[in-house]
Amino acid sequence: MSGTLTIQQAGHAVVTDLGRFKGPRYGLPVNGALDQFSARAANILAGNLDNDPLLEVTALDFRMRADTDVLIAVTGAPLTLTVGGRECPQWEPVSVLAGETVAIRSINTGLRAYVAVHGGLEAPTLLGSCAPDTVVGFGLKLSAGTALGARKTVPPIKQPYFDLPLFRLGLSRPGISARPVIDVTDGPDIAEFGDTADLLFETSYTVSGRSNHIGLRLGGALPERQSTAEVLSRGVPVGAIEVPSREELLVLHRGRGVTAGYPVLGVVTSRSLDALAQARPGDTVRFRKTTVAEATARHRAAMRELEALRTSVNTVFGLLGVGAPASWRELKPASGS
Amino acid sequence: MAATPTPVEVYESGDAALRVVATSPDRERNWAAVHALASWLETADVDGVHGAVPTYDSVLVEFDPYITSARQVRAFVLLGMRQLDFVGAPARTPRQFDVPVVYGGEYGPDLQKVADHEGLSVAGIIALHTAKSYVIRCLGAPAGSPMMDGPDFPLPVPRLKDPRLSVPAGAVSVAGRQAVIAPAAAPGGWCVIGQTPLTVLNADKQPLVPYMPGDLLRFHQIPAADFARLAGRELEASA
Structure with missing residues (x-):
C-alpha cells in the first residue's frame, strides 16, 4: 500500500x-x-x-x-x-x-x-x-x-x-566538524602549478557563502598556474580542485559542469567529498595529501560499514x-x- | 593506417576517475579514438564503470571505487585501446545545424575585447566565426553544450580572469581554440561574442539536445531586431 x-x-x-x-x-x-x-x-x-x-x-x-x-x-x-x-x-x-x-x-x-x-x-x-x-x-x-x-x-x-x-x-x-581535514590526491595537472602546488597543504581555507552543490569556493593562499597556455576542454572529475579566478579556490562537487579547461591541481577523495558536503560558509578547511590507493581503502572501509x-x-x-x-x-x- | 593502436596516456584523477589522453600527432585520429573508447566502454558495461566523458583529445572514465579500482580500470582501458580498430568504426552521416546569432552589444559583451585581442575588427571576428561549418566534437558543460573547434582566429582566445556567475541560455562563446553555445544559463569563463534566439535544450525531450558528436554546425549573423521573432524556436537539423 x-x-x-x-x-x-x-x-x-x-x-x-x-x-x-x-x-x-x-x-x-x-x-x-x-x-x-x-x-x-x-x-x-x-x-x-x-x-x-x-x-x-x-x-x-x-x-x-x-x-x-x-x-x-x-x-x-x-x-x-x-x-x-x-x-x-x-x-x-x-x-x-x-x-x-x-x-x-x-x-x-x-x-x-x-x-x-x-x-x-x-x-x-x-x-x-x-x-x-x-x-x-x-x-x-x-x-x-x-x-x-x-x-x-x-x-x-x-x-x-x-x-x-x-x-x-x-x-x-x-x-562532522567546522574545521574538517580534507584528503586530496594529486591532480593530473599538478605539474602546471610548480612549487606553488604545496601551498594547498600549508595553509587553511575559508568556505565562501557562494558555495553550492556545483562547487565550493574557498578563500586562502592560492597556488598559481605557471603557464598561460589555453587547454582544450576535457572531462573533470567530481572533487577537482581548480584555481579559475584570482580570488578563490574552486572545489567541484556533484553538480559540476562535466567539462572544463582549467588545470586540475588536486582531486578530493570520495570520503572527503562527503565531509565537504557538510562544510558551512565560514568553516575552515585544511587539505591533506593522500594517495589513490589510500583513498580507495578508506572508501571501501566505509562501504563495508x-x-x-x-x-x-x-x-x-x-x-x-x-x-x-x-x-x-x-x-x-x-x-x- | 592505424594498424597500431592510437597512443594514450592515462592520468589518475582521484579515486573514482581516470583521464585518458590520446597523444598521436593527428588531432582527428585522437578525437575518433577517445570517442570510440567511450562507446566501447559503454557497450562493455563493465561492473563498477559508470561511464566516460569523451571530449577533444581526452576521455574521463568514471567508476565506483568500491566495485573496481583505478588500477583495474587503467588496465581495462589499455586493453581496449589495443582491441579497438578505429579505422573500421562505422561513419554516421553527419546532420547540419544552422544557428542564427546576434553579435555584440548586450548579446555579445566580449566581442570588442576579442577583436582587440586578435587585432581584428568586430566585422572581421564575425566574418571568421560565420565562415565555416564546425564539427561538434563533444557534449560538454553546461547541459550538453555543443563543443566545437574554434574559428580560424590568429590567436587563441584567453578565458576570462574572473568567470561570470551566470551566462544566459543561447550565449555563443569562444575560448582558446574552441567555440560553444550554452544550452542553459550557467556560470561561464568564456568570451561571449553573441547570442542565438533559438532554444537548444528541451528538458522534456530525450535526448535533451538535438545534436550528437560528429554533427556539423554553422553560425550566421542576424540583426538584433530579429531576435524576438525567433526567440523560443527550437534548434533542429536542417539536413
Whole structure:
C-alpha cells in the first residue's frame, strides 16, 4: 500500500538519489546526494536500496506531515528531530503514525541531512535518476502543500518489553566538524602549478557563502598556474580542485559542469567529498595529501560499514516483519522459518 | 593506417576517475579514438564503470571505487585501446545545424575585447566565426553544450580572469581554440561574442539536445531586431 507525505515547510529540501551516473556522457553532471555516506545510511536504515529516492534537507528547518503510517530514518548533519512533538534519534529507524508531523530543526553544525522513507519516494526521473539538475531545470519542486508519494506504509513498530530504544545498530556516525581535514590526491595537472602546488597543504581555507552543490569556493593562499597556455576542454572529475579566478579556490562537487579547461591541481577523495558536503560558509578547511590507493581503502572501509549495517537492519526488520505481512506481534516461538 | 593502436596516456584523477589522453600527432585520429573508447566502454558495461566523458583529445572514465579500482580500470582501458580498430568504426552521416546569432552589444559583451585581442575588427571576428561549418566534437558543460573547434582566429582566445556567475541560455562563446553555445544559463569563463534566439535544450525531450558528436554546425549573423521573432524556436537539423 502506498501513502503520502505532505510538505509543511520545504526549506531547501529536495528529493534526490545517489546521482545521474549516465549523465556525464551527455554533458549532464552526476548530481545526487552530496553526502553519499549519509544518504546511503539513511536508506539502509529505512530498509531501502541505497539508491532509492530520499529527501536531502539543506541548512533550513523542514516539516512534513505523514498522511499514513511510515517508517523513516534521518542521517547527516546533527539536528533536532521530532515526530508528533516527541524528540527522536537520528541514525535509527523511526516509526511515524498517520497525522504526525516530522520536524527537522537546528542544523547548526554541518549542512545537509537525509530523510529516507521505507519503500522510497515517488519522483520523476531523467536518465534513470530523480536527482535535481538546476542547470537543466529538472527535479521535483517542493513547497508547502506538496504531496509526496511514499511507496509503502509501515504499521507502527513498538518495543514489546520496556521503553528501550528499538534499534542499536552500531553504525559509527561520521564526525562532522567546522574545521574538517580534507584528503586530496594529486591532480593530473599538478605539474602546471610548480612549487606553488604545496601551498594547498600549508595553509587553511575559508568556505565562501557562494558555495553550492556545483562547487565550493574557498578563500586562502592560492597556488598559481605557471603557464598561460589555453587547454582544450576535457572531462573533470567530481572533487577537482581548480584555481579559475584570482580570488578563490574552486572545489567541484556533484553538480559540476562535466567539462572544463582549467588545470586540475588536486582531486578530493570520495570520503572527503562527503565531509565537504557538510562544510558551512565560514568553516575552515585544511587539505591533506593522500594517495589513490589510500583513498580507495578508506572508501571501501566505509562501504563495508554500510554493508554490515544493512545486514543488521535486514535481520531486525526480518524479525519485526517490516516489509512483510507478519509483524512482531504474530511471531511464534521457534517457528523455524 | 592505424594498424597500431592510437597512443594514450592515462592520468589518475582521484579515486573514482581516470583521464585518458590520446597523444598521436593527428588531432582527428585522437578525437575518433577517445570517442570510440567511450562507446566501447559503454557497450562493455563493465561492473563498477559508470561511464566516460569523451571530449577533444581526452576521455574521463568514471567508476565506483568500491566495485573496481583505478588500477583495474587503467588496465581495462589499455586493453581496449589495443582491441579497438578505429579505422573500421562505422561513419554516421553527419546532420547540419544552422544557428542564427546576434553579435555584440548586450548579446555579445566580449566581442570588442576579442577583436582587440586578435587585432581584428568586430566585422572581421564575425566574418571568421560565420565562415565555416564546425564539427561538434563533444557534449560538454553546461547541459550538453555543443563543443566545437574554434574559428580560424590568429590567436587563441584567453578565458576570462574572473568567470561570470551566470551566462544566459543561447550565449555563443569562444575560448582558446574552441567555440560553444550554452544550452542553459550557467556560470561561464568564456568570451561571449553573441547570442542565438533559438532554444537548444528541451528538458522534456530525450535526448535533451538535438545534436550528437560528429554533427556539423554553422553560425550566421542576424540583426538584433530579429531576435524576438525567433526567440523560443527550437534548434533542429536542417539536413
